[in-house]
Amino acid sequence: MVSEYLPVADRPLFLDPALPTRKRIDDLLGRLTLDERIAMLHQYSPAVERLGLGAFRTGTEALHGVAWLGTATVFPQAVGLGATWDEDLVHAVAEATSVELRAMRHRSPDMSLQAWAPVLNLLRDPRWGRNEEGYSEDPVHTARLGTAFCRGLAGDHPRFLRAAPVLKHFLAYNNENDRCVTSSSVRPRVLHEYDLAAFRPVVTSGAATGAMAAYNLVNGRPCHVTPLIGTELRRWAEATGRELFVVSDAEAPSNLVDPEHYFDDHAESHAAALKAGIDSFTDHGADSAIPVGRLREAFDRGLIDESDVDRAVRRQLWIRFRLGEFDPELDPYASIGPDALDCQEHRALALKAATESVVLLRNNGLLPLRTPKIAVIGPLADAVLEDWYSGTLPYAVTVADGLTAVLGEDVSVADGADRVALRSRTSGELLGGTAFDVTDWGDGVLTLRSAETGRYLRLDGTSLVADQEVIKSWEVRETFRLVPVENSFVLQNVLTGRYAVVDPSGTRVTAESPEAADRWDRELLRDGTADALAAALAADVAVVVLGNHPLIHGRETEDRTGLSLPSSQDALLRAVADVRKDTVLVVMSSYPYALDWADEHLPAIVWTSHGGQETGRALAAVLLGEADPAGRLPQTWYRGDDELPDPLDYDVIKAGWTYQYHRTEPLYPFGHGMSYTGFAYRDLILSAGTITANSAVDLSVTLTNTGGRTGSEVVQLYVRALDARYEAPLIRLADFRKVSLAPGEIRVLTFRLAGDQLAHWDVGTDAFAVDPGGYEVLVARSARDVVLTAPLTVAGPVPALRAGLLRAADFDDHDGVVLVDATRAAGDAVTAADPAVPATLWFRSVDLADAVSIEAEVAGSGGRVEFRCGGLLVEIPVPSNDDPYVWTTGRAALPAPLDGVHDVEVTLHGGARLAAFTAAD
Structure with a gap:
């Protein structure tokens, strides 16, 4: 800053570190012109040279390591960090990430230290991209875990931040298909x-410094203009003494007009977003120039003021x-200097995080492996993949690498990919002048990798070139389909839909229609499945590594269509298991799969997320028994024949989402994970059998390692309401503790359960309430494996009955209803999801003493509203x-x-x- 070199007497107040920060900000604000202040509302806030004020940019991606800025330590994906159930480890990962942010700042001074992480959106639907x-x-x-990550990013200094964490994405955001125009219908209880509930504790803890609004709409209103930013997010932050800095998602401000059509013009929409609480506009x-111009127009029109x-x-x-x-x-x-990047300490942490995230789903005794000869098979056997929010890997240890480092020549590798030559029937040329290794990622979507160079074929403009080392771009140009046509094939690029052609000059170009495309003969040079079977037959154990590519099927902008493994992967797995009984399935994926067949037929199954640079060493340590499998599932793995709710059904209660409400037995429940040792639970003791809503009970449980080796266990504490007047969760997580015990070690674990951890949202009082009555406290290995229970009674007054004005959104049950916006600024209403089909709401136990009429606030395009109570029917027409x-x-x-x-x-x-509506007297 230029001004720091001024004599102290001449320096402005905002540069005086002895003054309170609020006074310094007041001074600086007073020195900025209106145009300078409006310009600061854009993501790229310009420098103000006359004040020595530097440029400032909001936002650096830091979800599981620093992304997009070059080489940085890459930790497991967030869902993998979730599988660790380890707050201290997640804190350490975030701390390392923020240290590397600071280190990169030396190389790029204009880089932002505002970290757009963590993501707190709940994994309601495993098909979410x-x-x-x-x-x-x-x-x-x-x-x-979100609080731990934020604290790790921010550091523990009372005044300064190492990095400024921003929570993503507020709110109810769980679908990618049409995400900018779909509305999440979320009733008050949900x-x-x-x-x-995922955001509230993180904000109230003071760990977060900001939040990002989501692309979608909630109850018909775009998240970028939701009043919940003020009534919830900012209200929670008040007790911390600091406000949240709320940013928009990329291009979302423009979406308010195009494509959402929620406002007539951009000046109006930007004004509404600013008033709702958006402080920084990430757009263009x-x-x-354009976003700032819109905000200036909003000011000139009187839509906003200074x-x-x-x-x-x-x-x-x-x-x-x-x-x-x-x-x-x-x-x-x-x-913090550049030497902190990719340092040995962070490499060791990456290995620990990857190892702790591995989940053992099934094991009949095959693991840990004791036989020397291992065949590592499958498309992910010798690959470590980056996702969109990964940093650039400083190095990559694959599963094959990790096992080979320990076992040497006793490890063989077969990726299962066919090697083919595609020869043009028109010119006789080979596509690309080379053979390609073809990997099928499901639904006929292929990648073609040059057998000579290992580089992917991609579409570059209108030409096809095999020059891409890594698939990692917003528009994935490296995926193709081989479409059969009259005993030959046409090659179609998935992104553009265009087809491969060889023109007379030999340049590989593309055509718009299959009729104009070249026909290609597919010559099989290597049978990938045959190679895999040969490797399996020559080994004692087959380790088949299957899963997804994070940039293909199920990614930002694209939801998955189902839970099945790609058919080619499933076929490879069954073929290998048919010739090698001792087959271990390793699923390396960003999300759950339905593994019904594998669970029934295979002796061992392991899951890991894409674990970053140390994936292979971590998996080798678990497979060979050097490390105990310490991960537990952070979400339910459903069965293949389980008919999941519609992806846009956000009512977890009615639809039956997650372990809390899903009544069908899952394949692997939330919290599931096995160990190589055994643990015994006993003596669940409560300090009291009765509490009130405002008190707490202390409880203890004794855990013993009954096996012959050190191992990790996640002790999970759940609660359940008995005979609730509302549709209560089947079971609900209240607390958890991850512990490591030596063989024979006994440890007494203590927990405190507060009354408010039994609360539900009471639609009658529009507040959290703890109903009196019976509850259960449950200690479990997973949401479906309860080992100890104890009764608990809550004493207190009986809840008051509902009376007076009832908001339509505060129903107890519904059928065929969606929530919509009552006005553009605030309020919810209900309407039929399909106007051609009547929709119904139920309100239970309403005090209707002396009611002689029904009054209702109605709107819409005609129709009527019927009310039935006590067998009586009234009807109110809607103009x-x-x-x-x-x-x-x-x-x-x-x-x-009525009475x-x-x-x-x-x-x-x-x-x-x-x-x-209300029942009037």
């Missing part, structure tokens, strides 16, 4: 008990002061209006007065919208 980015399907588990890349601008700029400056920008000589992290935000009050007299407590059934017909 971004499943790899989240920790868990459970909010308690996610919040605990909102507060599930989706918000580094070109700030206080709106200043509020957002103030939040940015808070982060910049805490990152040490204005006090470099006091910043304790400023001395037809093209504007869904024009609300009217309808009233209908009951056929006879007492009744269930109310409400049926919506046509395009009727209902915001609220």
Whole structure:
């Protein structure tokens, strides 16, 4: 900064480190012009040279290591970190990541120290394309690891941040297909008990410094203008004494007009986003002219004022002061240098994280391996893959590498890929002048890798070239389909749909139609399956490594269509298992698969996420018994014949999502994972049998390692409400502890269970409530493997009955309903998901004393709303209006007065919208 060289007497107040930060920010804000402040609302905040203020950029990706900025330590994917169930380890990974961020800052001073991580979106649907980015399907588990990651990024200095963590993505974001226009219908119980529950503890802990709004809509309203930013996120942060700096997702501000059509013009939409709480607009890349111009237009039109601008700029400056920008000589992290990148300490941590994340799903005694000759087979046998948010690998240890390092020549490798030559029937030329190793990633999607160079074939403009070493780009140009046509094939690029042609000059180009494409003969030069079987027959054990490529099927912008392994991988696995009984399946993937056949027929199954640079050494350590398998599943693995809910059904309660509500027995439950040793549980002791909503109970359980080796166990504490008046979870995680015990070691573990950990969201009081009555405390190895239980009673007053105005969204049950926005600014309403099919709401135990009529707030394109209570039926017509935000009050007299407590059934017909109703006297 230029100003730091001024004499102290001449330096402005904002450069005085002795002053309170708030006063320094006030001084700096007062020196900035309105245009300078508006310019700071863009992701690329420009320098203000006259004040010595440097440029500032929001956002560096740091999900499991520093991404996109070159070589950096690559840790397991977030879902793999979730599988560790280890807060201390996750904290250490985040600390290493933030140290490397600081180290990179020396090389690139304009790089941001605001880290866009962690992702707190819950893994509700295992088909979500971004499943790899989240920790868990459970909010308690996610919040605990998210808090640890944030603390690791931020550091423990009371004044300065090592990096500024930003929570992604607020809110209820679990689908990629059409993500910018789909609306997540989230009723209040799901909102507060599930989706918000992952974010709330992280924010209230003070560990987070910011949040990013999600692409999707919630209840018909885009997340970038949701009032929940203010009423929830920022309200939670108040107790910490600091505000959150909320950023938009990339291009999302423009989406408010195109393609969401939620606002008529961009000035209006940007104004609404700023007022809702978006402090930084990530739009149009580094070109700030258009977004800043829109915000300036919003100001000129009176849609925003200086206080709106200043509020957002103030939040940015808070982060910049805490990152040490204005006090470099006091910043304790400023001395972190480039030698911290890819250092030995971080390499060791990467190995530990990868090892701790490995989950043993099944084992009949084959593991750990004791036989010397191992055949490592499959498309991931000798590969370590990067995902979109990976850094550049400094090195890569594959499964084959890891086993070979220990066993040497007793390890053989066969990837199972066919080697083919594709010869043009038109010219006789070989495609690319080379043979290709073909890998089928499912649904007929192939990659073709040159047998000579190992590089992937890709589409470059309109030409085909085999020059790509790694598949890692936003637009994946390296995937193809070989489409049979009249005893030959045409080669189609998946991204563009164009077909391969060889023109007279020999240049490989593409055509738009299959009719204009070259026909190709496919000559098999090497049978990949035959090679794999030969390797398996020559070995004592086959280790088949299958899974996904993180950039193909199931990634950002693309959800998976199902849970099955690619058919070619499944066929390879069955063929190998048919000739080699001792076959271990290693699934290396970003998400769960349905492994019904493998679970029934194979002696051992292991899962790991894409584990980063040390994947192979970690898996070798577990397979050979050097390390105990310490991971546990962070999400449910469903069976293949289990009909999962629709991906857009966000009502985890009604739809039956996750271990909390899914009633069908899963293949592998949440929390599942085996060890090479045994653990015995006994003596679950509670300090009291009765508590109140505002008290707590201490409990202890005794854990013994009954085996002959040291091992890790994750002790999981669950709770269950008995005879609840609401649809309670089947079981719900309350606490967990990961411990390592030596052979024969006995340890007494203690927990404290507070009354509020038994709470549910009471739609009658619009608040969390702990109902009196019976509960169970359960100690378990997984959500389906309970080993000890104890009763617990909650004493307290009986909940009050609902009366007066009832919001339509506060139903107890529903059929065919979606939640929508009551206005563009605030409020929820309900309407039929399909106007042609009546939709129904149920409100239980409503006090209707002296009611003689029903009044309802209605809107929509006609239709009617029917109310049934106590057997009486009234009907309120809905005036037809093209504007869904024009609300009217309808009233209908009951056929006879009501008294007492009744269930109310409400049926919506046509395009009727209902915001609220009351039984009037």
